[in-house]
Amino acid sequence: MKMPAETLPLKNGKTCVLRSAEPEDAERMIAYMKIMLGETPFLLRAPEEFDFSKESEAEVLRKRRDDPRALMILAEADGEIIAVSDVTPRGSLSRVRHRAALGMSVRKDFWHLGIGSAMMEKLTAHARRAGFEQIELEAVSVNRRAISLYIKYGFRVYGTRPHGLKYPDGRYADEYLMVKTLNPA
Numbered sequence: 619m620k621m622p623a624e625t626l627p628l629k630n631g632k633t634c635v636l637r638s639a640e641p642e643d644a645e646r647m648i649a650y651m652k653i654m655l656g657e658t659p660f661l662l663r664a665p666e667e668f669d670f671s672k673e674s675e676a677e678v679l680r681k682r683r684d685d686p687r688a689l690m691i692l693a694e695a696d697g698e699i700i701a702v703s704d705v706t707p708r709g710s711l712s713r714v715r716h717r718a719a720l721g722m723s724v725r726k727d728f729w730h731l732g733i734g735s736a737m738m739e740k741l742t743a744h745a746r747r748a749g750f751e752q753i754e755l756e757a758v759s760v761n762r763r764a765i766s767l768y769i770k771y772g773f774r775v776y777g778t779r780p781h782g783l784k785y786p787d788g789r790y791a792d793e794y795l796m797v798k799t800l801n802p803a
């Protein structure tokens with residue numbers, strides 16, 4: 619689904635642009651993912667595991683854009699992607715059509731400027747309009763920043779997956795399973 623570009627004022631007095639991702643963003647998206655994945659231990663993929671070609675990344679972005687129930691939002695500043703988030707259907711089967719999944723990331727230099735909150739507001743409004751009844755996500759249990767953001771927007775923890783992530787040094791991280799119930803639009 620497409621979302622028109624809009625300017626977002628940031629807490630540091632600067633601005634960025636929020637808009638839906640397009641297949642033409644593939645190359646810059648790959649560059650973003652490789653940097654961002656190196657800045658946080660809280661996502662499933664290690665930076666070297668993001669090995670999509672420009673063509674396959676463009677195909678993912680095309681599918682998101684052309685799916686009326688999905689929305690992938692990116693934030694840009696000075697021609698660079700600085701944040702990415704999406705809402706996607708959990709599946710197409712009739713018994714799970716009411717459930718959406720949400721993911722988000724922001725480049726470290728741009729944390730705590732309000733970008734995550736702005737993307738969350740766009741994504742939850744879209745999910746409601748698209749007819750989803752709940753949004754689900756997983757968050758590493760010590761990811762305080764993300765969990766505060768999700769709780770601020772009405773998500774609650776409904777369970778814990780022990781040892782959801784395992785790092786190369788043998789340490790584990792538990793994951794919180796979180797859900798937000800949506801009221802109809």
Ligand SMILES: CC(C)(COP(=O)(O)OP(=O)(O)OC[C@H]1O[C@@H](n2cnc3c(N)ncnc32)[C@H](O)[C@@H]1OP(=O)(O)O)[C@@H](O)C(=O)NCCC(=O)NCCS
Pocket residue numbers: 658660661722723724725728729730731732733734735736756757758761762763764766767770
């Ligand atoms: C989690 C993340 C998306 C938040 O994005 P952000 O743009 O920094 O979020 P915002 O600036 O809108 O802040 C949202 C809320 O987070 C919380 N928050 C921000 N900084 C915080 C900090 N240092 N400690 C605890 N909570 C914090 C606050 O509740 C804040 O709301 P407030 O500004 O109204 O007080 C971003 O930090 C990120 O990409 N982290 C790495 C990847 C990741 O963890 N993704 C989530 C995987 S589940």
